Amino acid sequence: MGELSRFWRESNHRYRMIAIKCGNCNEVYFPPRDVCPKCHRESIGKMQETQLSGKGEIVSYTIVHDAPPAFMRQRPYVLALIKLDEGPTITGQIVDADHGALEIGKRVRNVFRKVREDGKSGIIQYGYKFVLEE
Amino acid sequence: MITLNDVYIIGAGETKFGELWERSLRELATEAGLRAIESAGIYSKDVEVLYGSNTLGGAINAQNDIGGLISDFTGLAHNNIPAISVEASTASGGAAVREAYLGIRSGEYNVAAVGGVEKLTDLYGSEVLDLTSTLLDSEWEGFFGATPAAIAALVAQKYMKDFNVDHESLAMMSVNDHMNASKNPDAHYRNVLTVEGAVSSTMVAEPLGMMDCSPASDGAAAIILASEEYVKKNKMNGIKILASAVAQDYLALHSRKSIYRFDSTVVAARNAFKKSGLKPDDISFAEIHDSYSIYGLIELEDLGFAKKGEAKKLLPDDIKLDGRIPINPSGGLKAKGNPFGATGVGQFVEAFQQLNGKAKDRQIKSPANALLHSMAVSGSTSVVHILEGN
Numbered sequence A: 001m002g003e004l005s006r007f008w009r010e011s012n013h014r015y016r017m018i019a020i021k022c023g024n025c026n027e028v029y030f031p032p033r034d035v036c037p038k039c040h041r042e043s044i045g046k047m048q049e050t051q052l053s054g055k056g057e058i059v060s061y062t063i064v065h066d067a068p069p070a071f072m073r074q075r076p077y078v079l080a081l082i083k084l085d086e087g088p089t090i091t092g093q094i095v096d097a098d099h100g101a102l103e104i105g106k107r108v109r110n111v112f113r114k115v116r117e118d119g120k121s122g123i124i125q126y127g128y129k130f131v132l133e134e
Numbered sequence B: 001m002i003t004l005n006d007v008y009i010i011g012a013g014e015t016k017f018g019e020l021w022e023r024s025l026r027e028l029a030t031e032a033g034l035r036a037i038e039s040a041g042i043y044s045k046d047v048e049v050l051y052g053s054n055t056l057g058g059a060i061n062a063q064n065d066i067g068g069l070i071s072d073f074t075g076l077a078h079n080n081i082p083a084i085s086v087e088a089s090t091a092s093g094g095a096a097v098r099e100a101y102l103g104i105r106s107g108e109y110n111v112a113a114v115g116g117v118e119k120l121t122d123l124y125g126s127e128v129l130d131l132t133s134t135l136l137d138s139e140w141e142g143f144f145g146a147t148p149a150a151i152a153a154l155v156a157q158k159y160m161k162d163f164n165v166d167h168e169s170l171a172m173m174s175v176n177d178h179m180n181a182s183k184n185p186d187a188h189y190r191n192v193l194t195v196e197g198a199v200s201s202t203m204v205a206e207p208l209g210m211m212d213c214s215p216a217s218d219g220a221a222a223i224i225l226a227s228e229e230y231v232k233k234n235k236m237n238g239i240k241i242l243a244s245a246v247a248q249d250y251l252a253l254h255s256r257k258s259i260y261r262f263d264s265t266v267v268a269a270r271n272a273f274k275k276s277g278l279k280p281d282d283i284s285f286a287e288i289h290d291s292y293s294i295y296g297l298i299e300l301e302d303l304g305f306a307k308k309g310e311a312k313k314l315l316p317d318d319i320k321l322d323g324r325i326p327i328n329p330s331g332g333l334k335a336k337g338n339p340f341g342a343t344g345v346g347q348f349v350e351a352f353q354q355l356n357g358k359a360k361d362r363q364i365k366s367p368a369n370a371l372l373h374s375m376a377v378s379g380s381t382s383v384v385h386i387l388e389g390n
C-alpha cells in the first residue's frame, strides 16, 4: 500500500464522506464514481457531490482474527457492511463495541479514526469507522 | 455462414499441490506442461500457441509474464509460437482455458497448450495475506482491513442468518473435499476431516475458521486442446468442450445487487447451459471454486444445483462421490489445494481423468458430463465450462 498520491486523491471523499449523486436517476454512489452504472453516458457531466449523513445499519459483520500487517495491532477487529441511509452499502470497521452487542440490522454512525499503519513506511492513514448508535 | 470448430481436450497433467519449498515457479510449470504433452501423445513442435495462467507471480515471486516464462523453459519459445499471459484474479485458470478454446474454435489454431502455475509459499503468511487482499478493491475494501476471508465471512454471516444455516452445514463442504482429496495423490491435504474438527478450528474471520478456508498452495497444471479436425486426422480420443462462458460482477462485494448471490456465476452458468443444450440434471459431477466453505454452498445454488438458501439439503450425501451430484472429486480448493493460477486448470486435469475413467480410487461411476467453475476471489469473475466424455 505504498502509492501515497492515490490516498491524497481519495482522501477528501474518505475524510468527509462525500458521495456522488447521479443527476439523471438520483442514485447516490459511495465510493464515488465518475459514471453511473445504470445510466452510462446519460450520466456524463451530471455526477454531483453530495454529503452523506454517515448513518446507516449493519448488513453483515465479522470479527477478523487473521489480519494483514497494517492491521496487526488492531486484532481482533470488526469489519462490517453498512447500508447508509442515503442508499449505498460500504465496507468499514465498527469500533468501541462489545462484540456481543453486534447484530445485523443495528444502527451505526460514523466516527473519524486512524484506519491503518504501514509498518515499513510508517505512514498512518485516517478515515471513517463506525460506532453503534445509542 | 461461419462454421466454428469443435474443441477437444487431448492431454492433461499436473504437479502435486502443496507447500513445495524446494521447487521453483518455472520447474513446476515445466513439469506440468511436459506431463500434458506426454499425456496427449504429441510433441512440443505440434503446439501452435501457449496460454499461461497466473495470479500473483509479479507480487510474490517477482516474476511477471508467466506465458513468456513457461514458453522459455518448456522450449516452445525456440519455435517462436505465440505465448500469452492470462490474469483474471483467482479465475485465471478458467479464463486461460477459455482463451485457448476461443483460439481453436475460431479456426486460428489447431493445437493449444494452457499452463497454470502459482507459488504462494515464497513469502510469510501475513505478507501473502497483504497481497491476496489486493485482489479485492484495494482502496475501498482492503484499505479498511478487508481480506478475502473477511469478505467471505461477511457473506457467510448474512447467509447463515437469512436461511437459518449452521456452521456444521458449511463444514460439510470441507469434509467432502478432504474425503475426496484423501484419494488424490496430487492433493495438498490428504487427511480426513470431521465436522467436529472443522467447526472447532482456529477462527480466521468469524464465523469462518481455518477449516472453512482453502490453503495457500504451490502447484502447476496444464492441458492440451485440439480442434476436431486435428483429433480426427490423428485418430485421437478427446474430451469435448461443449460450452465455455464467462461473466463479470462488481469487483467490490458492497456494490453488488446481492451479497450472497454471485451474479457472475449465475450468468456464466446460464450461458454455458444454454450453449451446451444441457440442464443441471445432466451434469454427472462438478468441480467448483470453493475457496471458502460458504462459497461452495452459494455456488451450488448459483450454478443451478439447488434453490437459493437450500444448498444445505444436498449436504452431505448428495455431493459425495457416489451421490446425486458429486462435488469436487479432486478434493476441491480446500483439500486438493488452491495455487491460484493453477487451480482452474487443475479442475480440467481432474475432469480429464474422471471422464476417461482413470481417476482410480475416486472414480465416479460412468460420468457423462462435467461442469467446471473457476471464480475470482469473492465472485467478481466466473468462468464455467461444460465437458462431455467419450
Ligand SMILES: [Zn+2]
Residues within 6 Å of the ligand: A022, A023, A024, A025, A026, A027, A036, A037, A038, A039, A040, A043
Ligand atoms: Zn444514473
